[in-house]
Each structure stands twice: as C-alpha cells, then as structure tokens.
Amino acid sequence: MYPSLQSHASGVFGDFERLRRELDDVFGLGTAPTSIRSAGPGAFPALNVGHTPASVEIYAFAPGIDPDQVEVTLDRGVLTLAGERPSAVPEGNEKVSVYGRERLSGRFKRAVSLPDDVDPDRVQASYRDGVLHISIGRREAAQPKRITIQ
Structure with a gap:
C-alpha cells in the first residue's frame, strides 16, 4: 500500500476503534476488570x-x-x-422439503x-x-x- 493511503486507512480505522471504545464505555460494554x-x-x-x-x-x-x-x-x-x-x-430424505x-x-x-x-x-x-x-x-x-x- 502507498504510504499516504496507509496512514489515511490506519487513521480512519483508529477513529472507528476509538469511537467503538467510547460507545462501549457509555453503554457499559467495556472490558470488565x-x-x-x-x-x-x-x-x-x-x-x-x-x-x-x-x-x-x-x-x-x-x-x-x-x-x-x-x-x-x-x-x-x-x-x-x-x-x-x-x-x-434428516439428510438425504427425498420426502422432506426444507423451506x-x-x-x-x-x-x-x-x-x-x-x-x-x-x-x-x-x-x-x-x-x-x-x-x-x-x-x-x-x-x-x-x-x-x-x-x-x-
């Protein structure tokens, strides 16, 4: 990956990860002690x-x-x-149709x-x-x- 694209992608993913952690904290879903x-x-x-x-x-x-x-x-x-x-x-039973x-x-x-x-x-x-x-x-x-x- 090109350096400029790599830093941009890791920045976006880092932002998403930070947002997920903040939401987990707000809703009490963070890592338990x-x-x-x-x-x-x-x-x-x-x-x-x-x-x-x-x-x-x-x-x-x-x-x-x-x-x-x-x-x-x-x-x-x-x-x-x-x-x-x-x-x-039952597998292989021709009389059974699974919907x-x-x-x-x-x-x-x-x-x-x-x-x-x-x-x-x-x-x-x-x-x-x-x-x-x-x-x-x-x-x-x-x-x-x-x-x-x-």
Missing part, C-alpha cells in the same frame, strides 16, 4: 459468563446436544467448549478467556434442560479478606 472475554451475540452455543467472589460461572445454552459429545477443556486460562449439534432435518433452516447445526467451538486467579483443580460441569453450567473456583489467595483493625 475481571478480564473475562467471550465472543459477541450470534455465536453458538450462546454463553452467559459471570463471577462471584469465589468462582467464575459459565452457562452455555445448548439445547439438543448430547452432553457426552461435548468436550470441555481448561488450558492456561482458556476454557474451550467443542462438539457437534446434529441437524433436526427454512433457522436452527444451527454442525460442529462448534467456543473459547472463553478467564481471569488469572481461576483454579483448574476446582472445575465442575453439569447439564440440565439444555443448559451446560460450568463453575470454576478461584484460588483462595485471590479471595477478598476483611482486615480487622486493632
């Missing part, structure tokens, strides 16, 4: 990620998935969910970056009513402590 990050809306499965003083809580909304076919891994502060959701419409397909199917993989204080030895996962709940404990040293004044 816990540094938990995930993808935006529309990814599958949809995730809710939050925390308590003692744990990080992840809820993956995955109806129609066999929990035995979901792989959950935690490696170096990144939680990964991978698996496959089968199609609800719309709104339910996502196929392989999926989601990754969530977690705070540094999670304890990989304190992970629990359960699946109920189409919701995969993963709870990851935080290290004791990271827990808030009340200090008694003498």
Whole structure:
C-alpha cells in the first residue's frame, strides 16, 4: 500500500476503534476488570459468563446436544467448549422439503478467556434442560479478606 493511503486507512480505522471504545464505555460494554472475554451475540452455543467472589460461572445454552459429545477443556486460562449439534432435518430424505433452516447445526467451538486467579483443580460441569453450567473456583489467595483493625 502507498504510504499516504496507509496512514489515511490506519487513521480512519483508529477513529472507528476509538469511537467503538467510547460507545462501549457509555453503554457499559467495556472490558470488565475481571478480564473475562467471550465472543459477541450470534455465536453458538450462546454463553452467559459471570463471577462471584469465589468462582467464575459459565452457562452455555445448548439445547439438543448430547452432553457426552461435548468436550470441555481448561488450558492456561482458556476454557474451550467443542462438539457437534446434529441437524433436526434428516439428510438425504427425498420426502422432506426444507423451506427454512433457522436452527444451527454442525460442529462448534467456543473459547472463553478467564481471569488469572481461576483454579483448574476446582472445575465442575453439569447439564440440565439444555443448559451446560460450568463453575470454576478461584484460588483462595485471590479471595477478598476483611482486615480487622486493632
């Protein structure tokens, strides 16, 4: 790219990035101090990620998935969910005409970056009513402590 075009393009993109950060701050969408990050809306499965003083809580909304076919891994502060959701419409059936397909199917993989204080030895996962709940404990040293004044 020509130098004058390159500086102009980076200036425009820099302006857009600055505007996006300002809008995120106005609407409360900025990076949380816990540094938990995930993808935006529309990814599958949809995730809710939050925390308590003692744990990080992840809820993956995955109806129609066999929990035995979901792989959950935690490696170096990144939680990964991978698996496959089968199609609800039988493939190769000549008698079925599909007019719309709104339910996502196929392989999926989601990754969530977690705070540094999670304890990989304190992970629990359960699946109920189409919701995969993963709870990851935080290290004791990271827990808030009340200090008694003498």
